[in-house]
Amino acid sequence: MTVHHDARQDLPVWQIFLIFLRLGLTSFGGPVAHISYFREEFVVRRKWLSDATYGDLVALCQFVPGPASSQVGMGIGMSLGGFPGAFAAWIGFTMPSAIVLVALGLGLAGGNLAATGPMIWGLKLVAVGVVAHALWGMARSLCPDIPRAVVAIIAAALMIAFSGAGMQAIVIVGGLVAGTLFLQADLVKLDGKLAAGISPKVAVFALAIFGALLIGLPLLVQVTSSSWLAVFDGFYRSGALVFGGGHVVLPLLQEAVVAPGWVDTDTFLAGYGATQAVPGPIFTFAAYLGAVMQTDTGGIAGAMIALIAIFLPAFLLVIGLLPFWDRIRHMPKMRAGLAGINAAVVGLLASVLYDPIWTGSIHDVKDVVIAIIAFTILQWRLMPVWALVLAGGAGGIVMGYFGVAGTIV
Numbered sequence: 001m002t003v004h005h006d007a008r009q010d011l012p013v014w015q016i017f018l019i020f021l022r023l024g025l026t027s028f029g030g031p032v033a034h035i036s037y038f039r040e041e042f043v044v045r046r047k048w049l050s051d052a053t054y055g056d057l058v059a060l061c062q063f064v065p066g067p068a069s070s071q072v073g074m075g076i077g078m079s080l081g082g083f084p085g086a087f088a089a090w091i092g093f094t095m096p097s098a099i100v101l102v103a104l105g106l107g108l109a110g111g112n113l114a115a116t117g118p119m120i121w122g123l124k125l126v127a128v129g130v131v132a133h134a135l136w137g138m139a140r141s142l143c144p145d146i147p148r149a150v151v152a153i154i155a156a157a158l159m160i161a162f163s164g165a166g167m168q169a170i171v172i173v174g175g176l177v178a179g180t181l182f183l184q185a186d187l188v189k190l191d192g193k194l195a196a197g198i199s200p201k202v203a204v205f206a207l208a209i210f211g212a213l214l215i216g217l218p219l220l221v222q223v224t225s226s227s228w229l230a231v232f233d234g235f236y237r238s239g240a241l242v243f244g245g246g247h248v249v250l251p252l253l254q255e256a257v258v259a260p261g262w263v264d265t266d267t268f269l270a271g272y273g274a275t276q277a278v279p280g281p282i283f284t285f286a287a288y289l290g291a292v293m294q295t296d297t298g299g300i301a302g303a304m305i306a307l308i309a310i311f312l313p314a315f316l317l318v319i320g321l322l323p324f325w326d327r328i329r330h331m332p333k334m335r336a337g338l339a340g341i342n343a344a345v346v347g348l349l350a351s352v353l354y355d356p357i358w359t360g361s362i363h364d365v366k367d368v369v370i371a372i373i374a375f376t377i378l379q380w381r382l383m384p385v386w387a388l389v390l391a392g393g394a395g396g397i398v399m400g401y402f403g404v405a406g407t408i409v
Helices: 011-027 033-047 053-062 069-107 113-142 147-160 165-182 201-226 227-241 246-256 265-275 282-292 299-328 331-360 367-377 385-401
Strands: 001-003 188-190
Touching: 001 165, 011 033, 011 069, 011 385, 033 053, 033 069, 033 113, 033 331, 033 385, 053 069, 053 113, 053 165, 053 299, 053 331, 069 265, 069 282, 069 299, 113 331, 113 367, 113 385, 147 165, 147 331, 165 188, 165 331, 201 227, 201 299, 227 246, 227 282, 227 331, 246 265, 246 282, 265 282, 367 385
Parallel strands: 001 188
Antiparallel strands: none
């Protein structure tokens, strides 16, 4: 039996904040890349979580609506420091990109986004190496035998052939069923708790608030005709009803802010383009939208309302579900099911590595070579991820200066 010592708990909140602040400053590449950065930081480098526990957390966040990578970050923060740790993780990971996007929305730091092209090109190639490295590590840990490798391959093939949040849900449920029926439970002792300091009563209360806001906010908007409540409701529903996270939230946000005339289409698309150039979660796009809204709720106040509203469902779901997840993930039958889910997650990661990460970043032999170099650096531990990210951005700028940088799509 293999024994892992999970989650080092009761860390100082300031330490959790600083770790996630650094991740928020350097985590380029979108939600799947963020999950890769988290694994490198907390599983591989610090060894505060085992691969099994981290896989369980990622599996839960694939099940529920909201920003998956941010929810994984909140869950890690909660396992390390309870509710204050979850809040510190969210603030640290979200703040850098939110500040940049609010400044852009207020017209303080617009600039020529096209000029950042070489830097983004370098960052995207580094992200290919980061995700490939995480995929290799997770595959070795979570798919150590032929049955789980088969589940991962089938999951990847289905996602590539039929992409979308609906297929993602089918793949995850299929992994659960396959694991329960055909796989043996993982013989891993799970020390520590993901929901440190959160009682079942608090969890039920959080879930009740989640449901009450989802149902009650639209009714309050109709009764009061408050523009502030309408804005909060629009962003809250966008965060509560999106499955798959990341770019999937864009149609909901467009419906929430463009349809009622709060933000015009050109301004919406300009902000979305800027969001691709900053690290951290894509959901911080809400801060930009809140800042540029042509209502009495715009500006800094609007940005804060939008940011809090879109992430609040994720917080409530993490608080509400982790204590129960902590209990059922120890059951032998559920461990077998989780083995299937984790194998399916590896397949999801493989499909996203192919499209959009590989297809959107690799365009010629030079791109392939740079991505392989990034993967090799991480595989041989020649430098940490954050340093590699900085080197990728700087290298892109230098190559752009000499006219040899690639293109971005």
